Amino acid sequence: MKSLRTIALKEAQTRISPEVKSPSTKISEFFGVNVFDKRKMKDYLSKEVYEKLVSAIEHGELINQEDANHIATAMKSWAMGKGATHYTHWFQPLTGTTAEKHDSFFEPSGDGAIEKFAGSALVQQEPDASSFPNGGIRNTFEARGYTAWDPSSPAFIMESKAGKTLCIPTVFVSYTGEALDYKAPLLKALAAMDKAAVDVCQYFDKSITKVNASLGIEQEYFLVDLALYNARPDLALTGRTLFGHMSAKGQQLEDHYFGSIPERVFTYMVDFENEALKLGIPLKTRHNEVAPSQFECAPIYEEINLAIDHNQLLMDLMEKVALRHNFKVLLHEKPYAGINGSGKHNNWSLITDTGKNLLSPGKTPKNNLMFLTFFVNTIKAVHEHADLLRASIASVSNDHRLGANEAPPAIISIFLGSQLAEVLDEIESSRSIIKKVKNEDSLWLGIPKIPQILLDNTDRNRTSPFAFTGNKFELRAVGSSANSSAPMTVLNTIVADQLTKFKVEVDKLIKKGEKKDVALLTILKKYIKESKDIRFEGNGYSDEWAAEAEKRGLSNIKTTPKALDAYVSEKTTELFTKLNIFNERELHARHEILLESYYKKLQIEARVMGEVTNSMIIPAAIAYQNSLIENAKGLKDLGLSGDALATPLAIINKLSEHLNVVKTSIDAMLEQRKKVNAIEDSREKAINYDEKVKSYFDTIRYHTDKLEQIVDDSVWPLPKFRELLFLK
Numbered sequence: 001m002k003s004l005r006t007i008a009l010k011e012a013q014t015r016i017s018p019e020v021k022s023p024s025t026k027i028s029e030f031f032g033v034n035v036f037d038k039r040k041m042k043d044y045l046s047k048e049v050y051e052k053l054v055s056a057i058e059h060g061e062l063i064n065q066e067d068a069n070h071i072a073t074a075m076k077s078w079a080m081g082k083g084a085t086h087y088t089h090w091f092q093p094l095t096g097t098t099a100e101k102h103d104s105f106f107e108p109s110g111d112g113a114i115e116k117f118a119g120s121a122l123v124q125q126e127p128d129a130s131s132f133p134n135g136g137i138r139n140t141f142e143a144r145g146y147t148a149w150d151p152s153s154p155a156f157i158m159e160s161k162a163g164k165t166l167c168i169p170t171v172f173v174s175y176t177g178e179a180l181d182y183k184a185p186l187l188k189a190l191a192a193m194d195k196a197a198v199d200v201c202q203y204f205d206k207s208i209t210k211v212n213a214s215l216g217i218e219q220e221y222f223l224v225d226l227a228l229y230n231a232r233p234d235l236a237l238t239g240r241t242l243f244g245h246m247s248a249k250g251q252q253l254e255d256h257y258f259g260s261i262p263e264r265v266f267t268y269m270v271d272f273e274n275e276a277l278k279l280g281i282p283l284k285t286r287h288n289e290v291a292p293s294q295f296e297c298a299p300i301y302e303e304i305n306l307a308i309d310h311n312q313l314l315m316d317l318m319e320k321v322a323l324r325h326n327f328k329v330l331l332h333e334k335p336y337a338g339i340n341g342s343g344k345h346n347n348w349s350l351i352t353d354t355g356k357n358l359l360s361p362g363k364t365p366k367n368n369l370m371f372l373t374f375f376v377n378t379i380k381a382v383h384e385h386a387d388l389l390r391a392s393i394a395s396v397s398n399d400h401r402l403g404a405n406e407a408p409p410a411i412i413s414i415f416l417g418s419q420l421a422e423v424l425d426e427i428e429s430s431r432s433i434i435k436k437v438k439n440e441d442s443l444w445l446g447i448p449k450i451p452q453i454l455l456d457n458t459d460r461n462r463t464s465p466f467a468f469t470g471n472k473f474e475l476r477a478v479g480s481s482a483n484s485s486a487p488m489t490v491l492n493t494i495v496a497d498q499l500t501k502f503k504v505e506v507d508k509l510i511k512k513g514e515k516k517d518v519a520l521l522t523i524l525k526k527y528i529k530e531s532k533d534i535r536f537e538g539n540g541y542s543d544e545w546a547a548e549a550e551k552r553g554l555s556n557i558k559t560t561p562k563a564l565d566a567y568v569s570e571k572t573t574e575l576f577t578k579l580n581i582f583n584e585r586e587l588h589a590r591h592e593i594l595l596e597s598y599y600k601k602l603q604i605e606a607r608v609m610g611e612v613t614n615s616m617i618i619p620a621a622i623a624y625q626n627s628l629i630e631n632a633k634g635l636k637d638l639g640l641s642g643d644a645l646a647t648p649l650a651i652i653n654k655l656s657e658h659l660n661v662v663k664t665s666i667d668a669m670l671e672q673r674k675k676v677n678a679i680e681d682s683r684e685k686a687i688n689y690d691e692k693v694k695s696y697f698d699t700i701r702y703h704t705d706k707l708e709q710i711v712d713d714s715v716w717p718l719p720k721f722r723e724l725l726f727l728k
């Protein structure tokens, strides 16, 4: 019988890409055609209702029942006109993926049937969602969950060959009003950010009434042929390879990065980009990444809530469209040991309703004081809550990446670039600004000059988890499969809180009779001093940095279960409850869910490891060993001995050595699992899964990879790295 690997290899080599036709060569002609955007709202709604909806979108004003009915009817007309038969609330439960439950517009009525979509169905649904993770929030007696419409993210139509569905972005909360999803706390954090930033903006420009946090998400991913993927149970069940000797050629020649995109991959990219563009996802960039078979795409930045909905939708589209091309897209942070993993860089900035980016240095010193205010407060916030930021990016899969010498380390630090680092140093050491100034003009002498165009001048430092890149901060430590809401909820909350504290301190000085600008600079100077330890301009991968960071008292928490402690610390609880973003119960629920997800995923990995080793790898090695035994016997029958038998005997012995270690390790791991599974406390269990179960993975892998190198290639059951990574 031919092995799955052999069949898969043949299939992978004879692929023909489906034909991909772009709707138009002008993207502007089909961008957003499947979105119920403002232009369509205007067409389908009365002027009055349209204006109310826009105001709900922009200022969070409530929509009454009657208007909701109008909007629902308009959405239905538009969606049915485009061929939709069903609608669904579209939400982001804490599983990490998106969820939908479709209902048809169809409704039987007295004299036949009609197509209906009531305002009440638009505004709220009650999915029977009792099996979503809830961390103990929903006991069975209050098991109901509600989805509620988020007007700030427009409805869209999801197309599939078999039918079209109108999707309405919603939050997902429990009967008692607690968040069960990623979106609800994010919206609260963004509102807190808006308020705090607008308040601080008043020092500089009274015309600012709204500040939007913006986000541009770079998405890295791997592609692998579908047949090869299916021949690897580890990839298929855990998203990563648990075995596999590194291909002789990996990324060492650096010949893939920004290289010419392979035709089959290019066709796939164009296909999913078209789908994304129709859904209003402003994809702009595509290129090869560092590792073989690794790629990246990036949209133009948008308001955060929308950017995250779009990224979630994009990941879903990428997976669906990949199947049409017989690809599997791997969003896991580390599908292959030994080469780069994938991240999701979160480019973050604050933009006012007057069009100013608060993280962009301006033309005048006054503008620069405004820039410095937001810049320094962000640094201070990250310094204050580095552990929480670390917790927000922690996951079982991202653990392979953080600190693994090719991704930002688990130590949170901030890279500013030499120019801005100097500016802050100068402010810190200058005495003039703190001295009472005679007039406004002399104050400005105290503010160092900031070059206006930083964008092209900022140095790049790929080793920093949080880097300033000209007019935005880039949080690079987010994992490729993550929902960015978790880190963005944290980042916006901590900066909002920091800005609020800043305002209190500045106002106090002003009240004491200090000039406004002097007050601002005085507090900024204090913050620069207090947050200095979080700044690091050097190589984040180096051992020296780990030592230096320790000296500075910065945390270096390498594994998820311990990193997650920061979610339930006193400091975090105070922060989130004060700003009404999470209550204590919600925080504990989230903590519990994250721990559960951690050990459950490790449990699956351990099981797959056992299964594949016992039923595929060991039998293959024994089969090969048997053929060597036959060979040795045959040689002996010929009357040969000594040297003539040396090679088969040596390999037979080597095979036994590795087989023994593999078998005893697998058995020992199973025993440990039984013990650890009995632990009740989730944190304990997660830590033990890491320290007592996962700790076997490396040994097992080392020896199975040795077996892979010596066993006859034609009987090896699993597609090898060179096949997974280099077949196009």
Ligand code: ADP
Residues within 6 Å of the ligand: 214, 215, 216, 217, 218, 285, 298, 299, 300, 301, 347, 348, 349, 350, 357, 469, 471, 472
């Ligand atoms: P890089 O050199 O890091 O790849 P790019 O300019 O290509 O930087 O931008 C990467 C992402 O950052 C894109 O999604 C882009 O839209 C986004 N971006 C650019 N400017 C901003 C900004 N002011 N705020 C938020 N995101 C931004």
Ligand code: MG
Residues within 6 Å of the ligand: 218, 345, 474
């Ligand atoms: Mg970037």
